[in-house]
Amino acid sequence: ILNLDDHFPNNTSWRFVPKNYVFPNPDNPFNPPFPEAYYNVPSGDTLSDLDFVAIKIGDLNFSANPHALTSAEDRNLTGEVPFWAPAIDFAPGQTVVLPFRPGAADLAGYQATLWFDPTRLRLKDLLPGFSGAGDFGMKKVGEGQILTSWVGDPPAKGALAFALVFEATGWGNTRDLVGFSSEKIAAEAYTDDLEKRALRLYFADAPADKDLAIWDNQPNPFSDETRIPFYLPEKKHLEWSVFRSDGTLIISGEKWFEAGAGELRFTRAQLGRAGVYFYRIKVNETEKTGRMVLFSE
Template sequence: MKRHIFFVFLLSAFSLAINAQKVADKRVVRDLELSTDEQELKAGQSYEIPITAQNLGSVQGFQLSIFIDPTLAEITGIGSGILHEDNFGFFPKNGLITSSWNIANPLPKEKLNEVLFTLKINSRKDLPLSKILALQSRPTAMEAYTLNDEQVGINMNFKSAVVKGDKALLFQNTPNPFHEETAISFYLPQAAKATLVVRNVEGKVLFRTQGDFAKGQQQFILKQSDIKASGVMNYTLETTNFTETKKMVVVAK
């Protein structure tokens, strides 16, 4: 009888170890990371913006909506790459592009670093690209699926370039949406004290922090545990001579 109990105990321990490994494996599943270079847009100029994916080989498909504020820039077209014309819905008057893509077999390694697609726009204002381009879940839900059929999120990263000028700038947080932490970058034309304030859509202050920063490009790291909330948020950067607010999305864990 004792041997039987011991054998059952060993099987239970083995099952727990296997389940723990499965949980650990799920934790390392990464969101799909889309990226493009941050750049300063000039009013009246046309731009072609290549979009790439850092870990495209880990997914079998994705869908999303892209929003470009039509008051700030006009969408003039979409250039093909790994994705083609039939992967998109195009609604330029509303500043919307929807996209859906999937494959039956993983892409060959030589294609993984190719451009997914290229956005073609005319800028109406002088401003950073990250201020006008964002991913969203309407009208097409934003989600990707791994090779193991697990659903993951999608992030848009703007690779920072060296910013120079005499005006302060606040950039879109990256990644966005996020569920653990995100970087909120900004540029200061001179050394200054900067304050970051996060509010919900009702205007309630959820988090506030500040610091003394040197001239140049700086950033705050914001954690989901700092704000203890999820959904659409507004974050504001305040200095003596500058205040700007942007939206971000916090995904519940």
């Protein structure tokens, strides 16, 4: 569904089976192998007497449009699940961090084609929230499309689903240049009581502090270096500490950072040895703690 594979190995998109063939085992049509040609054609038969059934194996490259035979409105949808993102004005050269948050407390799954204008926004990074890196298909990102599908325990209302980090290559506002569509994957959400709802993206000018975000370290575990991305809506003072599992302080620091996207980096050379470490980052009254694991060499 996320277009992670665009072909079937050892197979073709279409298979042709003689129309009069009866599968011995309907539960496993591939065993024994089915015929795909006529042999020993009776004398007197013509080509027009030979008939096949064509079977579409799959549509991993999106050459078929599953929505072509359906109406634009799905009558089975009951209500909607809103997602919220900030409306951000941007200019060429700016870094734009766009967090996505659900506006419902009973969300158990969603899927959509997330689109953006690639002529004015270039994707630099995708930062996970309760949606992980494996919930995204990135093969169409050069065309301004990200395929996403997630299922899991309902997160808290307003929890961070994920964030996109763009480099602006033109002028604009995210309200006009980013959205959900059903072009590749139908934009749908699912509640914890199995209701299917429409998935809508709304934009709002959120209070500045609400846009403050500090993500978990990536990668984790790691062998050489890990980073902790963050986004500051305005210039702020950060304090950070890293401890071994026994409570020994290994690293501490503080610094003023300008508004926008930034990150803290920690290396094997700084930490000294493999093991489990805990970090604490404080920005004004907001505090983030986490656990990271350094592999042995």
